[in-house]
Amino acid sequence: MDTKVLHNLSYGLFVLSTHLDGKDNACIINTAIQAGSDPLTVSIAVNKLNYTHDLIKESGIFNLSVISKDAKFDLFKRFGFASGREVDKFEGYLNTIRTFNDALVITEGTNSYMSCWVTDTMDIGSHTIFVARVADMQVLSKEPSATYADYHATIKPKPTQSAPSNKTKWRCSVCGYEVEAEELPDDYICPICKHPKSDFVKVN
Numbered sequence: 001m002d003t004k005v006l007h008n009l010s011y012g013l014f015v016l017s018t019h020l021d022g023k024d025n026a027c028i029i030n031t032a033i034q035a036g037s038d039p040l041t042v043s044i045a046v047n048k049l050n051y052t053h054d055l056i057k058e059s060g061i062f063n064l065s066v067i068s069k070d071a072k073f074d075l076f077k078r079f080g081f082a083s084g085r086e087v088d089k090f091e092g093y094l095n096t097i098r099t100f101n102d103a104l105v106i107t108e109g110t111n112s113y114m115s116c117w118v119t120d121t122m123d124i125g126s127h128t129i130f131v132a133r134v135a136d137m138q139v140l141s142k143e144p145s146a147t148y149a150d151y152h153a154t155i156k157p158k159p160t161q162s163a164p165s166n167k168t169k170w171r172c173s174v175c176g177y178e179v180e181a182e183e184l185p186d187d188y189i190c191p192i193c194k195h196p197k198s199d200f201v202k203v204n
């Protein structure tokens with residue numbers, strides 16, 4: 001089985017935000033799709049280790065901001081590389097609107113948003129699939145949407161050249177994190193974006 005096939009699937013990119021008891025949080029996801037049209041339904045797959053996961057499970061609401069091609073890497077760093085358990089991702093961040101469900105949406109590096117409420121959940125092991133109805137949606141700009149391929153090709157900084165080393169290096173194909181090891185343990189999880197060993201590629 002060649003897990004590289006997973007890298008050939010095409011995806012969009014989204015800031016998934018939620019709100020619970022006065023607390024805002026958000027993370028980056030690539031797993032949002034329109035699931036149905038009548039009623040208008042979307043689904044998202046969220047890693048159970050993510051703080052956003054726990055907040056959505058309890059609040060039953062979320063907003064999806066659709067990331068556009070002009071998004072800066074900083075947007076991914078802020079929302080996709082740290083956990084809201086450790087930092088307040090919205091501290092000092094002004095590019096937001098609060099929607100009717102009390103959650104925030106992102107207004108920079110995004111072209112539209114939708115506000116959703118959860119109707120079903122499915123436990124699929126590492127992730128929960130949340131199925132949700134769309135309560136409202138708005139277009140913010142005409143900038144085309146970014147794809148996961150854009151993230152890898154143009155948004156994510158290229159790894160810096162380091163001094164040659166004899167040690168085997170593995171790179172997370174999601175966030176670019178690099179680790180030196182002969183082999184990664186089967187249960188290895190990227191400390192930055194929490195993707196599994198199968199998302200790591202050998203660099204040398």
Ligand SMILES: Cc1cc2nc3c(=O)[nH]c(=O)nc-3n(C[C@H](O)[C@H](O)[C@H](O)COP(=O)(O)O)c2cc1C
Nearest residue numbers: 027028029030031046047050051052080082083084
């Ligand atoms: C490009 C990119 C795509 C990602 N896609 C997903 C995804 O589809 N589902 C998911 O649960 N996490 C995904 N992540 C990882 C989360 O955004 C990341 O683990 C985040 O730090 C979780 O924050 P939280 O603990 O505050 O929720 C992605 C990260 C990046 C950089």
